[in-house]
Amino acid sequence: MNPSSGARRGLDMWLLQRASALYMALFLLVCVGCVLLSPPFSHETWQALFKPLAVKVATLLFVAALLVHGWIGLREIFIDYPHCTRCLLVRLALYFAFATLYLACLVWTVDILWSVK
Amino acid sequence: MALAVPALLYVFMLSLRSPQDFQQVVEWSSGFYGWALSTVLIWALVHHFFAGLRHLGFDIGWGEGRSRARQTAWFSLLFSLALTALLAVELL
Numbered sequence: 001m002n003p004s005s006g007a008r009r010g011l012d013m014w015l016l017q018r019a020s021a022l023y024m025a026l027f028l029l030v031c032v033g034c035v036l037l038s039p040p041f042s043h044e045t046w047q048a049l050f051k052p053l054a055v056k057v058a059t060l061l062f063v064a065a066l067l068v069h070g071w072i073g074l075r076e077i078f079i080d081y082p083h084c085t086r087c088l089l090v091r092l093a094l095y096f097a098f099a100t101l102y103l104a105c106l107v108w109t110v111d112i113l114w115s116v117k
Numbered sequence: 118m119a120l121a122v123p124a125l126l127y128v129f130m131l132s133l134r135s136p137q138d139f140q141q142v143v144e145w146s147s148g149f150y151g152w153a154l155s156t157v158l159i160w161a162l163v164h165h166f167f168a169g170l171r172h173l174g175f176d177i178g179w180g181e182g183r184s185r186a187r188q189t190a191w192f193s194l195l196f197s198l199a200l201t202a203l204l205a206v207e208l209l
């Protein structure tokens with residue numbers, strides 16, 4: 001397969017997929033614990049939760065892990081699925097579309113989190 | 118799930134932006150469509166979570182045998198369904 005189609009980086013992607021999964025699993029367990037300990041959410045308590053810098057950073061890392069994880073999963077699908085004569089072009093177009101969308105999501109998340117003051 | 122990320126970020130933004138927007142999210146998610154969509158998303162997430170744990174197990178060599186792999190496959194499928202049902206009822 002042509003290397004520019006994204007193949008031959010499988011082991012890095014495999015490891016990154018596991019690392020992001022582990023971080024997300026731990027983050028979600030902490031989240032579930034927090035929600036179980038203090039369930040009734042009002043806007044004030046919800047907003048207060050995201051005021052500390054550590055929470056902002058941990059949440060941003062979660063979203064980054066989510067986007068990386070989603071990206072790698074999509075990449076697997078895009079490598080496997082377009083069966084056509086112009087596959088490379090279709091695959092690169094899909095990479096481009098999702099890379100743009102997900103990078104935008106990451107920047108957006110920074111804005112969402114850092115608007116909480 | 119890949120396409121739900123931007124939508125969920127939008128909801129996250131609304132929930133933090135102002136008390137009015139927070140209220141809007143609460144009202145919307147407590148309606149029937151909000152409940153149904155939340156349930157589907159929770160199922161996708163919970164199923165992915167437990168199926169993923171299963172694969173992390175395979176990576177460290179746990180549960181690779183045919184019968185054990187079958188058992189954990191059924192377990193993750195049914196446990197995810199049960200947990201989703203529980204959460205769906207809780208959210209009603």
